[in-house]
Amino acid sequence: MKIGFPLCILAAAGIFGSAALGQASDPHADWAGYYAMARGKDIEGLKPLVNLDQLITAHLQPWALAKMQATDGMADDTGQVCQPNGPFRFPVNAGRFWWLPGRDKVIIAYWELNTAGVRRVYLNRKHPRNLLPTWNGDSVGHWEGDTLVVDTIGLNDKSWLFLGMEPHSEEVHMVERIRRIKDGSMIEVDITIDDRIALTSAYNFTRYYKRSDYHTSPSGEPINICNEDAKTWHDYREKYLKAVRERALIVE
């Protein structure tokens, strides 16, 4: 088993006296760990997992609904071709991640590192002005008691809101209210997503993640490696991205 057993090393400050670990003064350091999305019995008595595709589709503007219906499931599914997925799909559908808290930021490293990437929630600054859109956007957070409120903007419009490939615009705005429940064994994430361009109104849903033993990928890696077989991956990607490129040329 790939498990390291925590071992408390009780030691007084030595020559490095004040140089404690970065999380040492963080009251939320004990959130650190590996979490996986909770289902079934683990969420009995909690809010049920709603059908996100249905929920989102009901909020799409007509143009967004038309775009969703026109997408090519394989060619446009970025995660399927080893491109990033953005923060909307993997984390709320099959999310597995390390939660690494710090005084100035929280790092969320997803097991699907190639496609879901690493999110950094900055606790000591506001969103920069004139953000350039990126796959995972810019996330800032603050604590309201024991709840971490994360505000994310600055996303590009290449990712999808969920499996049905519901589109969003660069105006998309996500607010996550994150707190621990069940004596710290689980994290509850209440998510509100708004997009004045693509949605008729905001939608809200909840996901739960359970502190877990981290597991390896089928190949034994501590994270998933999307493109192990690079040549095959490349050919596969080119085949399906060809249609996307051709459409883009027509639009241009």
Added chain:
Amino acid sequence: MHPRFSSRGFAASVAATAAFVFAIAAPAAPAAAQTSQPNLDGVYRVIPSNAVAAGRKNSGSPSEIKLLPEAAARAKSADLKEDPARMCQPVGPFRMMARENNKIEIATTSASVFILFEDVARGLLQKVDFNRDHIQSDNPDEAYTWMGDGIARWDRGTLVVETTGFNDSTWLNELGAPHSEALKVIERFRPLADGRFLEVTVTAEDPKTLAKPYTYTRYFEKTDSEIAEDICEYQE
């Protein structure tokens, strides 16, 4: 039939997730448990080769390793277009630490050290654990992986990371130098100048391909800048 990677794609991962069974681990001990050790947490940028950090300069390079004859012959015949780095594949920690413009972030918990690279596709992340031995597995897929199995310990204020269990898919340099599954990489992270700089020495040992162990050193400067989103583009 779907190519192998497609099973790792988004849609498949959804189905796979349902099949995973997670054991409940004991909550990690508070990070303060290791307060006697230096705090390496932060973002670091490698200094240029002609620069000086805390009176020291970078030395050595993976391109200088000396290969055994058979390995040298394999390197000579390697198609450099198949360099994993060109194909957005992991390049392994030995080579990754030497990359120009390298930017890394270190995050520590009581049980593990995470080394995250700005170049996510090539560097991925190194997760190394304190207080355990290397994994023993009869399953080759578990025993030998792209990033290997890393364990960590402190040695008089220096974080020592020892990684074994690599598969042989990566190269030791951009010249096609192969390695075997016997490769061991030892990284030593030593803070300098009150933590403003980080000295990283990286040693590769592989009795099947290297004439002798090889060590290079890189110096990183702690920075307030953030890790940017870096999406790898496949190079034809």
